[in-house]
Amino acid sequence: MAKNSDVMEARLNIEEDFKKGYDLPVYVYKPWCKSCEICVAFCPKQVLEMGEDRKPRVARPDDCILCRQCEIRCPDLAIFVTREKKK
């Protein structure tokens, strides 16, 4: 793993989790999350909750409407939707 690239490392870690079977509609890349709670506060469906580790947790995945509000408002590119929008 290229030690000098945090971006590469993030992608590899996330892909690894995907390969291991991660299948929630939203992914939180915790090493980049600064616990600002913006994603939790503005999710229209209350899908997210702050966990004990002060990082968002996908608490109600079935309610997620893949609207990407969390993804576009996260200042740290630390949360994103893992599925394409339903047509």
Added chain:
Amino acid sequence: MRMHPSYEMLRPGKKFPHVWCPGCGHGIVQGAIIRAVQKLGLPRDEMVMVSGIGCSSRMPVYVDFNSLHTAHGRAIAFATGVKLHNPKLHVIVITGDGDALAIGGNHFIHAARRNADLTVILMNNNIYGMTGGQYSPTTPIGKRASTAPYGTAERDFDPCALAQAAGAAFTARGVVYNAVELEKLIETALTRKGFSLVEAISPCPTLYGRLNKEGSAVKMLQWQKANTVNVKAAEKLPPDQLNGKIITGVFHDVETIPYTQIYNQIIQRAQASK
């Protein structure tokens, strides 16, 4: 599975997470710029991001375009030079309220007057963040800063009105709460010729928020949500109902001949007369 679409635009080899504070709006603006560029399908090699000094000015470090990180307030001057040298490039200036309107105030108005063909993204957080919370030309009257412990006595600039009065081709304002609108404004600005300004209202929870007891990043975004009025709706409201509100949308959008074009015509004329 879908990967975060912005990662491919981040500069390898740079330290992430970025330096901005938790909940700082600048990261949201960065995302909106990346999405606008991706949507327009602009080739990365033709993008240039130029900044001066301040919290805002870290952005070209993170976004993997051609970039210049220049002197305080001088980004617009460097960017004008880049654009004149190679008019094919899309030149984006990333600046803040202090950088653009105080230290670089003259560059700002004269680039608008010349109609320099630049897209200026002014991230307005109403304060000097990097240097410790001094009040800036956009700190509203009565608001606190480290250099105004009882509130400032000065009136604030409206950057969009200032740019328009100075001759800009396009001016617009968005808030980070409404990141989708902001992205669309940036997208439009990128397609315009001439001096194009997008003012992005970007909260600073660490200094401005704390000094003015406006609370956390979430509270500051909730305030934006409750206090933003679109320019079309604002036209129909009496002025007293717009007190203290942020008006968003496109204020000014005219077709102009950009500086680059006039400059090139003069070069051709000069060469022909030899």
